[in-house]
Each structure stands twice: as C-alpha cells, then as structure tokens.
Amino acid sequence: MAMPFHLTVKLGTYLMKQKLRGVKKYPLIMELEPLYACNLKCGGCGKIQQPAALLKQRMSVETAIAAVEECGAPMVSVAGGEPLMHPQIHLIVEELLKRKKFVVLCTNAVFLPKHIDKFKPNKNFAWMVHLDGIGDRHDEAVAKKGVFVQAVEAIKLAKSKGFAVYTNTTVFNTDTPQDLIDTLNYINDDLKVDRLEIAPGYAYGKAPDQDRFLGVTQTRELFSKAFAEGRRKKWRFNHSQLYLDFLEGKQDFQCTPWGVPLYTLQGWQRPCYLLDDGYVDSWQELLDTTDWDSFGRGKDPRCDNCMAHCGYEPTAVLATMDSLRESLRAMVSH
Template sequence: MGLPLNLTVKMGSYLIKQKIKRVEKFPLIVEVEPLFACNLACNGCGKIQHPASVLKKRMPVEQVIGAVEECGAPMVSLAGGEPLMHPQIDVMTKELLSRGKFVVLCTNAVLLPKHLHKFRPHRNFAWMVHIDGLRERHDESVSKDGVFDQAIEAIRQAKQAGFAVYTNSTFFNNDSPQDVIEVLDYLNNDLKVDRMEISPGYAYEKAPDQDRFLGVEQTRQLFKKAFGEGRRKKWRLNHSELYLDFLEGRTDFECTPWAIPSYSLLGWQKPCYLMSDGYAESYRELLEDTDWEKYGRGKDPRCDNCMAHCGYEPTAVLATMGSLRESLRAMTG
C-alpha cells in the first residue's frame, strides 16, 4: 500500500527540492532517541545495556527540536528506550507537529493508556506500536507475559480515540512464513491498524540473544513465501513496492545509511542506529566525517546480513522517484 497520501506528497515535494538544489546526501527520516530507558527488556534489543547513569538521562525538548531542525528531515521517529517514559514527550510531539513535521511515536504501548489523554489526533501523527508476533511469541520476545494483551488493548483505545496507529514487527530465524502471515493477517484484518512495518531482525552488538538473527537468504525465503498467493497486495504495508521486492529477493540494493540518521543522548550515531562507530556532535559533522563508502554488504562484515528498512528503504524510495514506471506502480500499489 505504501505511505499515506499526505506523507507521500510531503516526501515527494521534499525530494524534488533536494534534486533541484543538487544536494547529494539528505535525510528522509530522522530517528530521535530522547532516552534509552525502557520498561521492558527485549531479547533482540541492546538499548538498556547502557550504564545506569545514561539510562537516567532525558533529552530536553529544545535539544530535540534543534537536532530535527538542523538536519531538516520532513519526518521524525521518536524512539528509545520507551518514549512514553519521557516526562515531556507530549510537548516534544506538539512542537514538532507545529513545525510541519510528520511524527511517528514508537512505543511498546504498555504505558499508552495512561498517557493517551496528553495527545490529540493529527493528520501528521501516528503511534507506532511494536508487535513481534502473536501472544506467545510477542511475550517471549519482550521477556514478559501479558504485554501482547496490553499492547492490543492500547491499540484499540488509540483507534477509538481517532488516532492513526501503525505497527512495527521484527522477524527472526525462529519465525516461519506462517508466523509472518498470521501476525500480518491479524493486524491487518482483525485489529485493522492503519499501516504495518516489517523488518528482519538485525544483530545489535549489545543484544542479549545473538543467535536469532536472519541471514540474507533466510530473509528472502521467509518473505517470498509469506508474500505469496497475493497476500502482499492485501496487507496495508508501510513500505515502498521496491523495498518489498528487495525483501523477497526480486531486486538488490546498496545501503543508504545517511538517509535515516539517528540522534540520541550521545550525539549523531555513526553510521546508523544499528551500528555504533562513534558519535558526531553535529549533523554536518556526521555527513562530512563519516566514511560512508566503507559500509554495506561486502565492505563491513557487520553489514553482511542486514536488510533492515533503515538502510534499504531510502534506496528503494530514491529508486522509485527516479523511475516513472516505479512511481506509477507506487501510486497504484
């Protein structure tokens, strides 16, 4: 299905401006992590492995706004950690929306019912709830029973209150094509979320469980089978057609890590939010002082099995914009 119309227009006009200005590297989305603290300890995430002194920190709203305006991305993903643990996350969101940004707030949704009243539905705002499987699988992934039911109830409450709700599902090597089908069918047909993102699990260096991440061929086979029999067209997937082609091995791309920069309490993360080769103090420093050519499959072994949307979706979007055929395909689904 791709992006919602208002976001498609926003991104399209932004991309045209970059082309007219002949800007070589520019952000499509900026991921901001205003805290690393979380109320869960997921097996595939290494964020809460930071020292206690770092986990206690909360980024000021002014610092978040400054980083977003510095890089100029039209879309902001507020992540973490668990963003709803930040005492000013609602203020942060309102300030970004007032500046014309499209904001996605990523959450495990456990705290969502408690904080929902602080937010208002907006055409440029969506909740992004992490759902990594149905009940048993999801609860095992987050290492806590009952979280799936809490997240589903929170999604229902947000939908009833008029909010757009997206989901983000990460799949690992212990997931079968049928697991993928069941999760996406449930989210699409039963829960009726607005958009769904999917991603093959990436091996965070600090993740507690390092034995569950997918290789390239495993990823291609998993999604090729899951997408079969016309299912891909029926699901409201929040991805470009070319990125979905990439996931199932119909096409291949190089990574575009600079297109989704990550800003956190430690600074601008080099080269992307999945890897940490140091931090830059400014966005300009990130662009100019990072050796982008040394990253990607066949260049850095840490990249060899990565097919995550943070690196490859931007490549697919740029390829779509550069092709009339693909642009028409994106509009028609």
C-alpha cells in the first residue's frame, strides 16, 4: 500500500508545479513544533531536554500559520512535544485546513479523549498516534506504564467519531523482526488504522538513551526479514514503495535534507528535522544560507546511520516522479 489516493494527487500536482516553475529546492512536508513540552519522557527523544524557559512557551496561531504559508508545503505534520498540551492547537489545525493543507497531528494520545471534540473529521486531517510496540514494549519505550492501553482506547474513540487515524512506529535495536511483524499486524489487522508509518530511530544528540539506535546494516536486515513472505504488501503503509525498498536495502539514496523542514519556537531549524545546527528567521534564509551539500551519509558522521523517512522519503518521492515505471507502481499499490 502507499499514501491515500487524494493525497497522492495533491502531492503530485504540487510536485509538477515546482518542476514546471524550475524550482530546485522546496518542501514536501513541513514539520511544525508549536511547543517542546510533553507529558512523557521517552528515552529516544530529546525534546524535553530543552531549557525550562522554552518548555513553558507556546507558539501563537498567527506565527504557526505564517511559517506554513511562507514555505508553501502542501502537507503539515504538527508535532512537539505533545501538541495536545497547546491550548490553541485546534485553532492551528482549523486554519491550516482552511488553507487546504493536509494535516497530521502527532500525539501520544493520552490527552486525545479530553480534547477530541475540539476537532472535526476532515479528509485532509488525520491523527498520528505513536505506537512503538504492543503492551509493555510500548510502555517501556515511552517510560510510563499504561500508555499503550490509553493509546489504543484513543485510537478506537477517534475512529468511532469518523476521524482518519494513522500510527507511527519507531524501531530500535531492541526490536526483532518478529516484534515488528507482531506490532504491524496488530495495528493493521486488529486496530484497523487507516495508515501506518515506520522509521528506524535516529540518535538525537539530546536523547537520554543513546544505546538503542540501529545502524544501516541492522536496519536493512531487520526490515528485509519483517517485510518477507508478502507481509509488506498487506500492511497499509503511508510510504512510497521506493522508501520501503530503501529500508530493505533494495535501493540506496542520498537524503533530501530540505524536503521536510522544521519550524520551532526558535525559528527554522538548520539543516533538518533531526540535526540541530542553529536556527534562522525565514524559510528563504534557511534555503540560501545552509550548505546542503555538507549533509548526508558519507558527508557528516551524524548522518551515517540515518534512514529516517524525514530525510529519505522526499528522495524516494522525487525518484518516483522521475520514473514512469515507479509512478505506475505507486498508482497500482493503492
């Protein structure tokens, strides 16, 4: 499976316009972090390691919308921290939907039941609930007991109210191929979410636990075994076929660091969602003053083990657009 058809059309139209205009660097998805604060302390995430003064701040609705309009991305992933801790998060989503953006709201889902009635189902909106395993495995990843049960109940509630629900599963070196198979089967077959996303975890510099991240060889071995025997075809992935090939080691790409830019309380993060080399005030400044050729596997040691979709999915999407064969493959996979 691949992205929903209407989203594929939206993205394809946007990409064609950029190509016709001769634009070389443009965002496919914008990551928006309107806060750093979170109710959990996951070992693989460094967001809450920010200074206390930053953890107290919340981005204004006007600032968030201005940043999205500035870069022009057709899709916006609203993350954090925990977005549902932002008192105006529903207003940010409303304004983005008015502008015909496709919006996913990333959440650990603990607060979702409390706030769900502030949102309305929309074909351009989906909840993205993090599930990094079944039962205790997920609770261990988020460092708090009972969160898995809360997340599952929130998913069921959201689906009962007519919302699209996606999940995001981060894979670490503590996971076996069978762990991943069991997790994806449960999410796909039992919870019946609309789309699944997966990614090998990235070693954030501020992450409390630096010993859980996969290397490239480990990643390829794990995903090739998990995807074997036709399992990959049955899971409703929200990924391009070429990115899934990449995870298995059937394709090799350089990342596209400007494809999924991040806007935070501090501005546009340089150079990408995963690396924090400072901030600039505008999208154009980010494009013009970043040495993009300095990043990627073999160029910056921090990139050597990265296979995250925020860097490689844009490359895979662009490669799909440039190939008639891959474009047809993407259409058939729906």
